[in-house]
Amino acid sequence: MTEDPRPAGAPTLEDVARAAGVSRATVSRVVNGVRNVDPVIQESVRQAVAATGYTPNRAARSLVTRRADAIALVVSGAGDDSAEEPADSPAESADGSPDASAVGPDGAHNSFTAHVFADPFFGRVVAGVVNYLRPRGMYPVLMFAETSRARDEVVSYLRQGSADGALVVSTHAEDPLPALITDAGLPAVLYARPARPARISYVDLAHQDGARLAAEHLLARGCRRIATITGPLDVPAGQDRLAGFRDTMARRGHPYIPIAEGRFTQESGETAMERLLAEHPDLDGVFAANDLMAVGACHVLREHGRRVPEDVAVVGFDDSSAALACRPPLTTVRQPVEEMAAEMARLLLDRLAGSDRAVTSVIFEPSLVVRGSA
Amino acid sequence: MTEDPRPAGAPTLEDVARAAGVSRATVSRVVNGVRNVDPVIQESVRQAVAATGYTPNRAARSLVTRRADAIALVVSGAGDDSAEEPADSPAESADGSPDASAVGPDGAHNSFTAHVFADPFFGRVVAGVVNYLRPRGMYPVLMFAETSRARDEVVSYLRQGSADGALVVSTHAEDPLPALITDAGLPAVLYARPARPARISYVDLAHQDGARLAAEHLLARGCRRIATITGPLDVPAGQDRLAGFRDTMARRGHPYIPIAEGRFTQESGETAMERLLAEHPDLDGVFAANDLMAVGACHVLREHGRRVPEDVAVVGFDDSSAALACRPPLTTVRQPVEEMAAEMARLLLDRLAGSDRAVTSVIFEPSLVVRGSA
DNA sequence: TTGAAAGCGCTAACAT
DNA sequence: ATGTTAGCGCTTTCAA
Numbered sequence A, B: 001m002t003e004d005p006r007p008a009g010a011p012t013l014e015d016v017a018r019a020a021g022v023s024r025a026t027v028s029r030v031v032n033g034v035r036n037v038d039p040v041i042q043e044s045v046r047q048a049v050a051a052t053g054y055t056p057n058r059a060a061r062s063l064v065t066r067r068a069d070a071i072a073l074v075v076s077g078a079g080d081d082s083a084e085e086p087a088d089s090p091a092e093s094a095d096g097s098p099d100a101s102a103v104g105p106d107g108a109h110n111s112f113t114a115h116v117f118a119d120p121f122f123g124r125v126v127a128g129v130v131n132y133l134r135p136r137g138m139y140p141v142l143m144f145a146e147t148s149r150a151r152d153e154v155v156s157y158l159r160q161g162s163a164d165g166a167l168v169v170s171t172h173a174e175d176p177l178p179a180l181i182t183d184a185g186l187p188a189v190l191y192a193r194p195a196r197p198a199r200i201s202y203v204d205l206a207h208q209d210g211a212r213l214a215a216e217h218l219l220a221r222g223c224r225r226i227a228t229i230t231g232p233l234d235v236p237a238g239q240d241r242l243a244g245f246r247d248t249m250a251r252r253g254h255p256y257i258p259i260a261e262g263r264f265t266q267e268s269g270e271t272a273m274e275r276l277l278a279e280h281p282d283l284d285g286v287f288a289a290n291d292l293m294a295v296g297a298c299h300v301l302r303e304h305g306r307r308v309p310e311d312v313a314v315v316g317f318d319d320s321s322a323a324l325a326c327r328p329p330l331t332t333v334r335q336p337v338e339e340m341a342a343e344m345a346r347l348l349l350d351r352l353a354g355s356d357r358a359v360t361s362v363i364f365e366p367s368l369v370v371r372g373s374a
Numbered sequence C: 001t002t003g004a005a006a007g008c009g010c011t012a013a014c015a016t
Numbered sequence D: 001a002t003g004t005t006a007g008c009g010c011t012t013t014c015a016a
Helices: A013-020 A024-031 A039-052 A058-065 A111-116 A120-136 A148-159 A177-183 A207-220 A236-251 A266-279 A291-303 A321-325 A337-353 B013-020 B024-031 B039-052 B058-065 B111-116 B120-136 B148-159 B177-183 B207-220 B236-251 B266-279 B291-303 B321-325 B337-353
Strands: A071-076 A140-145 A166-170 A188-191 A201-205 A226-230 A259-261 A285-288 A313-318 A331-334 A361-364 A367-369 B071-076 B140-145 B166-170 B188-191 B201-205 B226-230 B259-261 B285-288 B313-318 B331-334 B361-364 B367-369
Touching: A013 A024, A013 A039, A024 A039, A058 B058, A071 A120, A071 A148, A071 A337, A111 A140, A111 B120, A120 A140, A120 A166, A120 A321, A120 A337, A120 B111, A120 B120, A120 B140, A140 A148, A140 B120, A148 A177, A166 A177, A166 A337, A177 A188, A188 A337, A201 A207, A201 A337, A207 A226, A207 A236, A207 A285, A207 A313, A207 A331, A207 A367, A226 A236, A226 A266, A226 A291, A259 A266, A266 A285, A266 A291, A285 A291, A291 A313, A291 A321, A313 A321, A321 B321, A337 A361, B013 B024, B013 B039, B024 B039, B071 B120, B071 B148, B071 B337, B111 B140, B120 B140, B120 B166, B120 B321, B120 B337, B140 B148, B148 B177, B166 B177, B166 B337, B177 B188, B188 B337, B201 B207, B201 B337, B207 B226, B207 B236, B207 B285, B207 B313, B207 B331, B207 B367, B226 B236, B226 B266, B226 B291, B259 B266, B266 B285, B266 B291, B285 B291, B291 B313, B291 B321, B313 B321, B337 B361
Parallel strands: A071 A140, A071 A166, A166 A188, A188 A201, A201 A361, A226 A259, A226 A285, A285 A313, A313 A331, B071 B140, B071 B166, B166 B188, B188 B201, B201 B361, B226 B259, B226 B285, B285 B313, B313 B331
Antiparallel strands: A140 B140, A331 A367, B331 B367
């Protein structure tokens, strides 16, 4: 019953100190690499550490340092408690299979979490964050915040000191989380500028420049009847990519561009492409505001007998794994997601390290990756 | 400089006790829902908690309870320190784009982490784990362990008490992590049976049954010249899917099945399909041991003028998001990844909760999802 | 049912 | 350069 799993408990500082014949404080200094310790003693302490198999207890350390040495990586939506899933993010299952995406037993499945990771974008964010954090001995705690309850739990988690700060990736314009976090005085950095202005640091991409690259590439290629599938127009990324595209096209003598709004999902890209094709059967170029929609567009184009890129050139955005999985592989505007995610982590850690209280933003430049589709 | 971010620090039990006019112990009891507390006092304590905005300090609690109330979710490989990436997991970038997958500044990018999340499988595991954990107030700490250094850090992290146990998803047969963890006497549960036997709990799929479903479907559909693209044959999942497929085919009068080994990546699926097609131009059915390879196979088949499913029927495995992203959508063997991941979390939490010291396994049954490709 | 008190393992003044 | 000591905020006997 009261059986301790570890024989006699894990070794503590006290044990090491006794073994090395010094005080706890000295051991602590050695373990934490503080100077002012006699090299000879240092060595004997190290041996004692090795001999006892000592590992510092995180909780004890956190209690006194008041740092968790952990940060939260939060993927947040904008839903309220009435629904597990945001109203404007319908399920993606396009076909009629009965329950391929159904709710499993024991809450094993809900649409938000399921769909989040179906988008290759999030995996890249995670990779970037982990790769920056790991050499620094930190690991992200993964959280989702798509309901108001979940948001409260995130704030509470931070307030408990379970994590020192948060990296937030919002999927919706109306996301209240950034405000909640800053109101609570908690350190956080966002991926992408928030739709509602807030005093909070973020990293972002020069979306307009990216759209410009796409427009110029399509024009240089000889396309003359060009349309665009936009992202959701209530989020900055969606707006900016459209604005940048329109501006460039207008400047090059194309004042009117057919558009169809998508939601950054493959399915929405398909729907948008269907509509564009119906209204403008003669188009010869398409700029999709992300790769997933570009892939959907390619499928629809092929189903309608158009060859890509011979009949219709397609340019995507993001350079996600979907771009390479597609046939032909997608010409796309590269967003350096991993680097951006790493920078986000860097900003947060700098802020936690002290001095730097300022709110800043770091904007990355996109680049064009030319492959087969345009 | 020594400016405290929070005015006068966060409220403690002491503060609440004073506000409510009771002792710390009583507040603690109320907060932890222990019985034996006068309902009236209970109420006044609750009010005091609300009034002060009290949140229990995790570190302090952990220090005394000796539980972190956190678990690690580890994605592990089999590399050593000489390379960041396992030798048998070559980069996937198929085309010649110079640096689409290059190493970014500041360790923002390494192949292992980058490729892990390019596979939709891992996202589903994460979703399943998070959805089980969250209602229980826990969140996974995400770790990667693809080098021996990284593995040591994982073990060390657990030994420090930063997490109470680990959920391990191995990507390679030779992964030493499970052994390291059990040797250290740390609680862990695996996703999938380890290639090297170990005293450790795991969840898994009845791979052979899944392969049988695929075989029977292809036969029922009228296919007679059927080949298979296998997974890596040094991992149980790869072996079992092949064995199940072969057995069923043999039993149905097909003693010889052409096979090509893949590595569960789309690119390897393409290569394998090229080879099969070259050697058996007349085949009319293909079973790919996962969806990614099935997608690759579909691309190659189309490039060779074969229609799917009219000329060649294709069945995949997993029912990942790739199955729906493909045209035609993939008929595939569904692996209930989210449920399995949730079960993995459940097994670990049960084990941590006490009594249940036993090593167990839970095997899930696959099901066939019929879509357009076969 | 409630309170008093003893630590959990560690760090950081402070004293030496 | 090293040791002594006082907590960090919480849970949990043990008394009352």
